[in-house]
Every structure is written in structure tokens, then in C-alpha cells.
Amino acid sequence: MENLDQHQAETLAAIAEAATVQAIEAIRVSALGKQGWVSALLKSLGGMTREQRHSEGPKIHAAREAVTAALSERKAALEHAALEARLAAETVDLSLPASETPRGSVHPVSQVMDELAEIFADMGFAVASGPEIEDDWHNFTALNMPETHPARAMHDTFYFPDRDAEGRSMLLRTHTSPVQIRAMLDQGAPLRVIAPGRVYRSDSDATHTPMFHQIEGLVIDKGIHLGHLKWTLETFLKAFFERDDIVLRLRPSYFPFTEPSVEVDVGYTLVGGKRVVGGSGDAPDGGWMEVLGSGMVNRKVIAFGGLDPDEWQGFAFGTGVDRLAMLKYGMDDLRAFFDGDARWLGHYGFGALDVPTLSGGVGVRA
């Protein structure tokens, strides 16, 4: 039985020195496991006399208790130390200032759309929308482009292979003009809406991408004439480019859905070889560039919109949002808009908290 005292002393010493939970487990197996020395001693009780059992039994049980208690105490101490070490290592001081500037910015297209919504809201325009997957009736027919109309071919349309339930060809809308029809049918007249959104044409180079953004404007009311259109566009462009010396040039043009149609050019001045919007395009260092398509809404389109063209008149305009962003903020390659390059976004993006407001300046950069 000096065996027992020696085993117990050695085991308790080993437990005190154990540095890991795994070492504790190994000691537990060697003492209390099936092949362990405590188990062997317990088994030996069976071959003892009654007196021996009476004198040795309590000693063996006491040794088992002592080892068990030492094991669980050491194990708890090791686990506690491990937790303390982890808590110390993983401390986060939430009161410290950020060590890195948060990344992420508002894309110029989103920014310009917000600017446009703000400018037009001030003139009483609500925002309307329509589906990007459109049918050919809304995209073409109701805009006075019947099936045989040559303008359909000019749009480089992406068609879907299947027709809808009503037998209409389905396509990715080639412009935001179908929202004119949807707004008239849904809301009736009078009407004052803008419709910003994605449009699609099979075209790709430095100034064309298969997907791009347009904004449509539509006003329907009584006694609307070209003067209202001109005032609205001039007011809009002055607010957007944030300068008063915006000069417009209206050129006669043709769109099936407007009659008469006018293309709108804006005067620019060459500054260090770059076109800067502002001033007369007829000035010696100036020129004109086209920024908008517009016109008085065609009578047939008003009728397709469910309204009586003898009672209601209106004007409509459409322009490229990406192009407006390029002109205002100086990017020269449209494709970079859709590359998702974080460096480009870091340079041209806007702070998420710089919400455009008319009073604060619609295009303030952080």
C-alpha cells in the first residue's frame, strides 16, 4: 500500500504541473481510466480479507476523491486562464476613433439621379417608373412606332425569344419613354413626372454601353406649349450644372412620339482643351453639344395613353444620365462606370451623407 501513497503523490504533482487541458485528460486516464492505477487498486479489493478491505478500502476511495478533485480544480484553473488570455488579446476599445476611413461611396449615376430628382421635385415633378423588361407595345407601338417603323430597327433592341400572354414581343426597354405611356394610363391627367432608370441597346464603345441610364420627363396639362418646355429645360440645366450662364440652342428634329421635336444643345467653352458647360456655343472659344431629345407629345401618343388629345397637351424630354454625369464631373470613358473598380469609385464617388439639396448645392463633393 506504499504503492498507493507513491502513486497519489506522483499523480497530484503531475496535476499541479499540467499546463494544458489535454495533459489533464491524459493524467485522468492514467489514474481513473479502466487501466489506471486507482481502478487497479479498486479491483484488488475483491481478493482481500474482510479486515484488509476495511482498512484499505477507505484509503483507496480517499485517493480517488483526492485525484478527482485535483483534476477538476486544475482543469477549471487552466480554462479560466485560457479565457482570460483570450479576453486580454481580443479587447476592443469601442471608444477609440476608427483607425481606417470607412470605404464605400455613392456611384456618380446614383448621385446624379438624386440631383435630378431633387431639381425636378422642386418644380413639382413626381418620380414614375416602369419595368426594364418591357413589351413592344409600350416600348414602340404606343409611342407611335408601329411594327414597320424604321426607328424600331435603329434602336438595336435586345429581344426575348418568347412573347407574353397577350402575344406581345418582350424586350429590354430601349429608352425610358414607355414610362410616358404607363404614367398616363395609370395616373391620367394632369401629370408631371420624371422617370429615371436603366435602358438597354446592343451597342458598345467608349461612349456606349449595352446598359445605360436615361431620365424621361413628361408634363401633360391644358394649354401646354413649347415655351413651357424651353423654360423647364433651361431651369433644369442651370440648376444641374450650377451656373446661370447656360445657353440653350433648340434644333428642329424628329422623334415619332413628339411633334414638333426639338433637340437641345448646350453651349460649352473650351478650358484647357476641355469642354466646360456654360456660355454661348457661338463664342470664339465655344461650341454646342447635344444634351437632350424633346418635343410636344404627339397627339397619337396622348391617345394611346388613354387621354383626349383635344383636351390635353404636353411636352416630353429624355436624356442620358451617364452622359450628364460625365459632363458635370469630368469622366471621359463611360465603360469605367460599370467596371466596379474601387479606385475609380474612390475617385469619382460621393460621400453617402452628402445628400443633394437645392439649398446646399446639388452636387457638393465631400
Ligand code: PHE
Ligand atoms: N426616347 C428618346 C431617346 O431615347 C429621347 C426622347 C424622349 C425624345 C422624350 C423626345 C421626347 O432617344
